[in-house]
Amino acid sequence: MKKPIRDNWHNVSIVVCAFFIMSFSYIFYKTFIRTPLTVLYLDYLKRFLLLNILF
Secondary structure, rough: HHHHHHHHHHHHHHHHHHHHHHHHHHHHHHOOOOHHHHHHHHHHHHHHHHHHHHH
């Protein structure tokens, strides 16, 4: 019974961390000048988060 609960908590923590990172990135994107570097960074971050969630 302990293992599924632990896995569930791990998934929840990943989602919460991803949400905070995306929120911070969105605020950063809105606050600062939208440079190609920022766009590239956000694209990389999205891919990284998707890989973390899927696998």
